[in-house]
Amino acid sequence: xxxxxxxxxxxxxxxxxxxxxxxxxxxxxxxxxxxxxxxxxxxxxxxxxxxxxxxxxxxxxxxxxxxxxxxxxxxxxxxxxxxxxxxxxxxxxxxxxxxxxxxxxxxxxxxxxxxxxxxxxxxxxxxxxxxxxxxxxxxxxxxxxxxxxxxxxxxxxxxxxxxxxxxxxxxxxxxxxxxxxxxxxxxxxxxxxxxxxxxxxxxxxxxxxxxxxxxxxxxxxxxxx
Amino acid sequence: xxxxxxxxxxxxxxxxxxxxxxxxxxxxxxxxxxxxxxxxxxxxxxxxxxxxxxxxxxxxxxxxxxxxxxxxxxxxxxxxxxxxxxxxxxxxxxxxxxxxxxxxxxxxxxxxxxxxxxxxxxxxxxxxxxxxxxxxxxxxxxxxxxxxxxxxxxxxxxxxxxxxxxxxxxxxxxxxxxxxxxxxxxxxxxxxxxxxxxxxxxxxxxxxxxxxxxxxxxxxxxxxx
Numbered sequence: 001x002x003x004x005x006x007x008x009x010x011x012x013x014x015x016x017x018x019x020x021x022x023x024x025x026x027x028x029x030x031x032x033x034x035x036x037x038x039x040x041x042x043x044x045x046x047x048x049x050x051x052x053x054x055x056x057x058x059x060x061x062x063x064x065x066x067x068x069x070x071x072x073x074x075x076x077x078x079x080x081x082x083x084x085x086x087x088x089x090x091x092x093x094x095x096x097x098x099x100x101x102x103x104x105x106x107x108x109x110x111x112x113x114x115x116x117x118x119x120x121x122x123x124x125x126x127x128x129x130x131x132x133x134x135x136x137x138x139x140x141x142x143x144x145x146x147x148x149x150x151x152x153x154x155x156x157x158x159x160x161x162x163x164x165x166x167x168x169x170x171x172x173x174x175x176x177x178x179x180x181x182x183x184x185x186x187x188x189x190x191x192x193x194x195x196x197x198x199x200x201x202x203x204x205x206x207x208x209x210x211x212x213x214x215x216x217x218x219x220x221x222x223x224x225x
Numbered sequence: 226x227x228x229x230x231x232x233x234x235x236x237x238x239x240x241x242x243x244x245x246x247x248x249x250x251x252x253x254x255x256x257x258x259x260x261x262x263x264x265x266x267x268x269x270x271x272x273x274x275x276x277x278x279x280x281x282x283x284x285x286x287x288x289x290x291x292x293x294x295x296x297x298x299x300x301x302x303x304x305x306x307x308x309x310x311x312x313x314x315x316x317x318x319x320x321x322x323x324x325x326x327x328x329x330x331x332x333x334x335x336x337x338x339x340x341x342x343x344x345x346x347x348x349x350x351x352x353x354x355x356x357x358x359x360x361x362x363x364x365x366x367x368x369x370x371x372x373x374x375x376x377x378x379x380x381x382x383x384x385x386x387x388x389x390x391x392x393x394x395x396x397x398x399x400x401x402x403x404x405x406x407x408x409x410x411x412x413x414x415x416x417x418x419x420x421x422x423x424x425x426x427x428x429x430x431x432x433x434x435x436x437x438x439x440x441x442x443x444x445x446x447x448x449x450x
Contacts, residue, residue, distance in 0.1 A: 032377040032402045035370055039265075039339040042298045051308055052294035067294050069277035073267045083276055114264040145260055152257040177257045 040113050046070075047112040055082070055092045057108075062101040064108060068092075074111045075141040103133040110134075110146050128157050132169055139173035151178035158185045165200030168208050183215055265338050271295075272337040280307070280317045282333075287326040289333060293317075299336045300366040328358040335359075335371050353382050357394055364398035376403035383410045390425030393433050408440055 011018045046052075046067070053065035071078035081087060096104060109117045116134070119127050131153045138147035154166055155178060167182035169175070186195050195201055204211065236243045271277075271292070278290035296303035306312060321329060334342045341359070344352050356378045363372035379391055380403060392407035394400070411420050420426055429436065 032373055032380060032406070034373055034377065037339045038370060039299075046294060046298040051297060051304075069271060069292050069294065072276060073271040074264075079276075114262045145263060148257055148259055152259065155257060181257070 040115075043070075043112045044109075047108060055094060057094050057096055057104065059096045059099060059101045059104045062104075064101075064104060066108060071111060075143055077141045099137060100133065103130065103137060106130065106134060107137045107141075107146075110143070114145075116146075116149065124157065128154065128162070132166070135169065135175060135178075136173055139175070147173075147175060148177065151175045151181075154178055155181045158182065160191045160194035161198050162200065163195055164198055164204040167211065168200065168204050171208055171211055183218060186215075187219065265340075268295075268337045269334075272333060280319060282319050282321055282329065284321045284324060284326045284329045287329075289326075289329060291333060296336060300368055302366045324362060325358065328355065328362060331355065331359060332362045332366075332371075335368070339370075341371075341374065349382065353379065353387070357391070360394065360400060360403075361398055364400070372398075372400060373402065376400045376406075379403055380406045383407065385416045385419035386423050387425065388420055389423055389429040392436065393425065393429050396433055396436055408443060411440075412444065 011020075050065040053067055055066050055068050055071070057064040057066060068078070068082040072082050073079075082092075099107070106117050109115070119130060122130060131150045135147055135150035135154065137143075138150055151170070154170075158166065158181065163182050163185055167179060167186075170178035170182060186192060236245075275290040278292055280291050280293050280296070282289040282291060293303070293307040297307050298304075307317075324332070331342050334340070344355060347355060356375045360372055360375035360379065362368075363375055376395070379395075383391065383406065388407050388410055392404060392411070395403035395407060411417060
């Protein structure tokens with residue numbers, strides 16, 4: 001057996017220092033930098049350029065050409081309208097009476113690109129109004145994800161003045177997430193007096209008495225309320 | 226002046242311990258979890274479902290219905306074919322002779338969804354062949370990003386046996402990134418003898434003599450070669 005002193009000398013042989021090296025050869029990968037996906041830009045350009053449009057929406061005097069196949073692939077309501085058993089297969093003019101042109105424009109933008117256009121130029125109140133209208137449109141045309149985006153944006157701007165009106169809207173247009181958020185906001189803000197004093201509250205009380213039953217029952221279940 | 230001992234007793238007053246607390250009130254944000262974007266799924270479903278298709282490709286016996294507006298928004302070649310001054314506006318049958326059905330199917334998938342279908346079930350050689358064919362298709366239909374993806378995939382599977390053939394292909398179909406990668410691979414691999422012995426090299430030498438001029442000139446400029 002070797003002694004400890006001898007073991008320590010294992011790298012020193014015949015008066016030479018033995019150095020152990022580990023060499024890693026890094027193979028240079030030949031990679032090509034890809035540009036980002038251009039599909040969404042292509043879809044936005046299709047909407048703007050109107051090429052191949054086969055349906056025209058008339059919204060309070062403004063005209064919006066669009067593509068039936070894209071509308072139908074995004075909304076079961078448009079699908080039934082254009083390809084259902086009652087559909088008129090030819091080119092079509094559709095009049096939209098219940099939406100403002102700016103709202104319809106944003107709605108089309110979402111259908112084509114899955115995102116809403118920038119609203120940075122709008123005041124907070126106008127932005128809230130826009131999201132309220134878009135929520136109604138999303139509900140009408142069965143655009144589930146768009147509705148959830150609108151609900152999320154409205155959640156972020158709840159205040160005591162507007163929460164009652166938004167609760168009524170959420171109830172009418174099946175925005176269950178927004179409804180829950182409104183009720184939670186009303187109780188957790190400790191400002192129920194201000195909510196009761198708001199304009200929307202009177203309308204809520206008169207037109208949506210069923211919601212108050214829901215609120216009371218939730219207040220029993222939830223420890224927060 | 227207080228002594229150090231007195232200072233140390235600042236939290237002990239009249240035999241009581243004074244505890245300082247900092248309380249942070251975290252306002253609960255009412256956020257709604259959004260489902261992921263469904264636009265790409267919608268586009269894939271549109272391609273599979275063929276609803277509203279207005280053009281049919283016949284590829285070696287297989288039939289592929291598609292949508293002119295989507296093809297044209299993605300490829301300037303289709304755009305000119307369907308909406309250019311020489312376009313036939315009616316429904317159209319288009320025969321594709323120079324592509325295999327499996328390649329055309331993958332090509333359509335990329336047009337609609339900006340991604341290639343999974344090729345996990347293919348052997349390495351078949352995968353390389355697929356990317357070579359898709360590169361040719363991408364070049365023919367001016368699908369720049371798709372061509373770069375194919376170039377990138379071919380870069381990853383370069384070897385001494387195939388590099389000469391792939392260099393010829395890259396040169397023929399304007400894949401400048403792939404061309405650069407092939408030349409770099411040939412010189413940096415130190416296996417130029419094996420490359421010269423490969424089948425593709427003979428073809429390269431006979432049909433693409435201009436490439437050799439390029440190689441020599443690059444070898445002077447680049448310190449690597």
